[in-house]
Amino acid sequence: MPDSRTPSRPLLAAHGLAFSRDETPVFGPLDFSVDAGEALLVQGGNGAGKTTLLRVLAGLLRAEAGRVEIDGLPARPASRARHIAYLGHLPGLKADLSALRNLDYLCGLHGRRARQTPEAAMAIVGLGGFEDAPLRTLSAGQKKRLGLARQWLSPAPLWLLDEPYANLDLDGIQLVNRMVEAHLREGGAALITTHGAYAAPPVRTRLLELKRPAA
Numbered sequence: 074m075p076d077s078r079t080p081s082r083p084l085l086a087a088h089g090l091a092f093s094r095d096e097t098p099v100f101g102p103l104d105f106s107v108d109a110g111e112a113l114l115v116q117g118g119n120g121a122g123k124t125t126l127l128r129v130l131a132g133l134l135r136a137e138a139g140r141v142e143i144d145g146l147p148a149r150p151a152s153r154a155r156h157i158a159y160l161g162h163l164p165g166l167k168a169d170l171s172a173l174r175n176l177d178y179l180c181g182l183h184g185r186r187a188r189q190t191p192e193a194a195m196a197i198v199g200l201g202g203f204e205d206a207p208l209r210t211l212s213a214g215q216k217k218r219l220g221l222a223r224q225w226l227s228p229a230p231l232w233l234l235d236e237p238y239a240n241l242d243l244d245g246i247q248l249v250n251r252m253v254e255a256h257l258r259e260g261g262a263a264l265i266t267t268h269g270a271y272a273a274p275p276v277r278t279r280l281l282e283l284k285r286p287a288a
């Protein structure tokens with residue numbers, strides 16, 4: 074993974090970041106940062122604004138106030154595209170393509186991590202043998218695993234993982250944690266939303282507690 078960052082700059086920083094919908098505050102103002110090699114666990118109950126925060130960080134929603142910096146510079150579409158890999162509730166996969174063709178397609182669009190292949194990533198997430206299965210025939214947990222394979226293949230250092238443990242069995246939860254651990258060891262960082270700390274990966278972790286602000 075190319076790394077031109079100086080160690081003193083966080084990979085991601087938010088300053089006074091706030092978001093409202095129809096003048097109703099959803100979150101913020103928030104200040105936080107994540108360094109390479111760290112995970113930020115974003116905790117909060119249903120509706121606390123976790124997904125909304127990740128979508129703002131990914132540039133899919135516009136913040137009402139504050140700013141986001143990537144690698145010490147204001148976040149721009151090009152820097153977000155280069156630095157961020159986002160695993161959302163809808164993994165952005167095509168229902169009629171096979172599992173493997175989905176990964177090939179996404180690698181063609183976004184590039185892939187050095188020395189990794191879609192076939193190897195499918196084996197890592199426990200989907201060996203499902204290469205030719207049309208995506209629509211996979212279970213929710215298998216789709217989540219395919220999303221994790223896509224995440225693993227991405228060359229982007231900053232992972233935004235929205236409820237990565239949802240739909241996964243115990244083995245899948247441990248898989249997420251192993252992947253996050255390996256990604257951080259290689260100099261990446263991860264923001265992970267969760268309802269509770271029950272499944273946090275064994276890595277250097279900061280905590281961001283989200284509570285809906287008073288209107």
Ligand SMILES: Nc1ncnc2c1ncn2[C@@H]1O[C@H](COP(=O)(O)OP(=O)(O)OP(=O)(O)O)[C@@H](O)[C@H]1O
Nearest residue numbers: 094099117118119120121122123124125126266268
């Ligand atoms: N597209 C939308 N239009 C209007 N309101 C929305 C939309 N998406 C989310 N909201 C509202 O914004 C608030 C925050 O939602 P968000 O999905 O960010 O919460 P969350 O913490 O991720 O919740 P959960 O744990 O249930 O997934 C909620 O009150 C929700 O109803």
